[in-house]
Amino acid sequence: MAEAHPVGFQWVMEAKRKGATIIHVDPRFTRTSAVADLHVPIRAGSDIAFLGGLVNHVLQGGHEFREYVVTYTNAATIVSEDFRDTEDLEGLFSGYDEERRAYDPSSWQYASGATTAASGQRDPEQAGGVQLQGGSSDSADQGSQGPGGGDSLSTGGVPERPERDETLQDPRCVFQVLKRHFSRYTPEMVEETCGIAPEQLAAVADALVRNSGRERTTALAYAVGWTHHTVGAQMIRTAAILQTLLGNIGRPGGGILALRGHASIQGSTDIPTLFNNLPGYLPMPYARDGLDLDSYIEQDTASTGFWGNSRAYLVSMLKSWWGDAATAENDFCFDRIPRLTGDHGTYQTVLDQIAGKVPGYFVVGQNPAVGSANARLQRLGLANSEWVVVRDLQMIETATFWKDGPEIETGELRTEDIGTEVFFMPSANHVEKDGTFTNTQRLLQWHHKAVEPPDDARSELWFYFHLGRILRERLAGSTDPNDRALLDLTWDYSTEGSHAEPSAEEVLREISGTGPDGSAVSGYTELKADGSTRSGCWIYSGAYADEVNQTARRKPGWEQDLTAAEWGWAWPANRRVLYNRASADPQGKPWSERKKLVWWDEDAGRWTGDDIPDFEATKRPDYVPPAGAKGPDALAGTDPFVMQADGKAWLFAPSGVADGPMPSHYEPTESPIGNPVYPKVTYSPTRQDFDVPGNRRNPARSRVYPFVFTTYRLTEHHTAGGMSRTLPYLSELQPEMFCEVSPELARMQGLDHMGWATLTSGRSAIEARVMVTERMRPLRVGGEVVHQIGLPWHWGPNGLSTGDAANEIVEIALDANTHIQDKVGTCDIRPGRRPRGPALVEHVASYRRRAGLPDDRDVASARGGTLVPGGAGAQADPDGTVARGGPGGPAKGADEESGGSGTAHPGSDGPTDDRGGDRSDHRTDHRGSTA
């Protein structure tokens, strides 16, 4: 955190000054470790085992915050008797479908029936894999067996509270199921898996337990060290289980703080430019028979808790988009939302680009040629596109791949053969436009335009507004019903200045929403399902309350208390601590004076406190929902987790998670050891991988690729470097790509400090300056010594400070929940610079041959054919994968293949690698072939 979120880290130091204990868990000793009370080195990717050890310590020792756990979590809820744990099935949960490499979660339900998740997989087919047949009523019935289905809390109109055992003794209650599940994570198992000694684990566990309860709270902070794994979502789930057991959620000084990486990465998730969501975490609809607004609301969203108001959120969004054209009669234009059929995430898209199936690509303030896993495949995707629009401040690698990209140097591609048309559109930077960023604490902060952008530089707001305007002009008068969505779109933003810049404030006001009379709404509780209100993103509703840009408030910190509620605006409703009802006991009194935040004021008949209560203001603590209640009314006065269908924190997730209701440790996508926790299942059984040319996975326990690498970022650089490697100061501070290795590894491999090293994986090879440092240390795990290599990933060939991109050697292997890649892999490391030109290709291929992987030397193999000169569209694929529609009517079924192809690759255990060891796991790899 001191490295990647340096100014935020000042608050950790403030806490330390007040007596807090700071523990840093990281494979590397960093600037954070230097000021922490305790640094715990861990094997990269083994965090579930480490956190699992802590959960086990809490459960075995009875250290949970009992009253909190009994009332505020689902610990007491009885789980279906069909459920089988990984303990019963040697590493798999019940419902695993080997062929689809996916789970049917129907056996994970509560005994009382299915419950819809507040997030994650909510479409019944996607989650359950149940192929629904017939009309909408059938779908609804079948769906009710799946997690996303109509939940049985409302079956037959009679709500049924889940069956509970508040003594937590029933062997099928969540608490006991959890206790059995985590009993495997003993200190010895943690040592064997993570390389963390029992004494170290005990020191962490004691500190956590000591610092949790009524009087004290503990916060966990993480970044992509948890997210970037094939089991990333489950690592975070483990942290959530730990914090919930200790009563550290919804309380001041508690929580799990996702330290997001970039200025508005939180905002990009809230108002998602992500394929699977609509604004405010409403799921994008998947294709289903007879899908309409009613069945979407019924099946994809919970009917109890605040998701019970989903119809109001969605209808208000549809009204914001389609205005008067959206009416109750036409389902408020719900039909116009395009449907999903599988994974349409960025990695699947790149593979489709390589196959010539995606003619066009907009890359907007992003640099995938350096910044996405398997950078070479990213560039091959670009080279197989018909056209690419790159919007950026600087000439980044994604814009210049055709001219001087690495494949030009190796001779794999020739500039003249690349048919991609490239538009470089200069963009405005943050001081040249108005708008909001949402920071890591959900705080929207307005930045004011200081100057006009130079020359042709324009904001994205300008680009998309005017592109939309031109497209609407082009299609004006079209009779094609599929053009109505664009033609009816509300797109009349006023513009200002010589560039005709659209008003960002007007857009923010639309996002925040308006009432029946057209004036700004105060927040999402005012939104209606009848079409009388509008709001582009319900969770941001209120950002423009009282016709005031709340995000531009800048009352100085010294004029406010610590909450600083008048600086910017936090979603939802300017609350600073989510679920803060949990900061008070079931009766509504603070758990302790020291840790009070919000409480029930009996005289006033409302919740009050130092933060805005994240609870209905006048719902009494002793409120008990009447039979048949829906929406928020269905939650009791003691149910703080108001987005959950049952109002409880989920220690066990009966739905919404693709890879199990509880976390289990599986190895990173590439690992030098087997899985010590479940020896029969090495890797996450649901991981999404792509066994295609250019993306071969290094065999398990390979001696050809014997070392672990893990990527990370530096204080002085920013993501793929477009905004930092181009700046003189930052380039001077961190001038060159390097790798961190331990003195032991340096001795073993003959690496010199400040010398060069070549790192080779099944994907490619890169070179880096060597930093030999005791900050890296070998760990003893699973009876073997594991050497880890640290790799900052900011570099690329362009800019002032240049170097090879770490992403050249990273495999595309994804978490089934998030479709996010793993940052950990294996490689070889040797002294000296990497080969240049065609010799590089031969070098990588020779490693692959030794490891028993396919040769894949020819660039054309990446697309299973010849690289088509002129890109995808100039010449159609021989197999016609880019279907063309005539001008009069769109073509159908252009890309049926890609629909579900990303979700699982049952056949990916290719005969040529030793992945047969995945499940049966044995040392079938190529130990004889020493690197």
Next chain:
Amino acid sequence: MSVIEHLPWPLLRQAVAARRGTGDALGRGAAVRSRGTEAKVARTATADRVADSICPFCAVGCGQKVYVKDEKVVQVEGDPASPISRGRLCPKGSASTQLVTSPSRVTTVKYRRPHGTEWEDLDLDVAMEMIADRVLDARRKGWQETDESGRHLRRTLGFASLGGATLDNEENYLMKKVYTALGAVQVENQARI
């Protein structure tokens, strides 16, 4: 101004100041002042105006003050009023001025035609029209009305988008809105990466 500050050598000023107890032996404060430094004026003091801003790099969201003179950004500083950052900026935030004024910044449209070997210049309006043509063409090529079992899709897989995580919320909103209206679903962001 005392006589010490007019002594010519910094080391001498430092030594005298320390001796007399009027300055800092470590070479701070009065010891490092001279006629030359007295004549200097901070760019922040002579700016025509100041705009409130937020650091565009990481998600901490530090407050920034952007100083403008003659319609050019001359300096970006931390905003002491921010309860998050209390005036501090890390190396990246402190380098924001260079982000704005970087000489390698490209400010005009560049075009590479299919199989071309060099960039060419292109008028912005022409580029916008050309991009609009291509969007409509790709949308048509990748259009899918239904899936194989006849379920309504009404989407295009003809073009994709990948955005960065320093885009404004308002920008992401217009992107999602117009892409969805066009039927595009392969709309992604650094948030996935």
